[in-house]
Amino acid sequence: MGKQYQLIPKKSQEFIANQKLFFVATATKDSRVNLSPKGGDSLRVLSENRVVWLNLTGSGNETAAHLLENDRMTLMFCAFEGKPMILRLYGTAKIYHPRDKEYTELIDLFPDEIGARQIIDMTVDLVQTSCGMAVPFYNFVEERNQLKNWTEKKGKKEIGEYWKDRNLKSIDGKPTGI
Numbered sequence: 485m486g487k488q489y490q491l492i493p494k495k496s497q498e499f500i501a502n503q504k505l506f507f508v509a510t511a512t513k514d515s516r517v518n519l520s521p522k523g524g525d526s527l528r529v530l531s532e533n534r535v536v537w538l539n540l541t542g543s544g545n546e547t548a549a550h551l552l553e554n555d556r557m558t559l560m561f562c563a564f565e566g567k568p569m570i571l572r573l574y575g576t577a578k579i580y581h582p583r584d585k586e587y588t589e590l591i592d593l594f595p596d597e598i599g600a601r602q603i604i605d606m607t608v609d610l611v612q613t614s615c616g617m618a619v620p621f622y623n624f625v626e627e628r629n630q631l632k633n634w635t636e637k638k639g640k641k642e643i644g645e646y647w648k649d650r651n652l653k654s655i656d657g658k659p660t661g662i
Contacts, residue, residue: 520546
């Protein structure tokens with residue numbers, strides 16, 4: 485049965501730390517709802533009500549655009565092996581760019597990534613678990629290296645140009661803060 489918590493229980497923190505994949509959902513009042521899968525070594529639980537994740541360069545930048553206008557965000561984790569479980573973190577989030585002091589303070593929590601675009605800092609106000617009994621089993625094989633290889637080949641300067649070309653606005657024309 486599903487349960488709700490005001491803080492992230494230790495057992496849930498351990499569950500989160502073991503996940504290879506999570507999903508982030510955001511929207512503004514008048515935008516499309518964005519739901520994105522995230523992977524790699526990109527998320528840290530800093531306390532019972534705070535998580536941060538490293539947002540890497542991608543084809544879009546919807547999360548950043550949405551959070552500038554509406555700071556609500558949901559993260560979802562699913563157990564694809566072992567005991568079934570779905571865990572959602574609800575809360576509000578701030579975006580930090582490489583130019584921000586907070587980004588500089590947090591970036592060392594993550595592996596060095598040329599494609600590091602922003603750090604999302606989430607204050608969790610509700611944790612909800614549900615059974616996850618309908619989620620199928622999947623076996624983790626390995627991380628994909630394509631994004632890392634692509635960003636390393638481009639280098640910092642070309643990644644900056646890519647941001648200007650493709651990451652300045654959301655699909656709904658909202659600014660992303662880059």
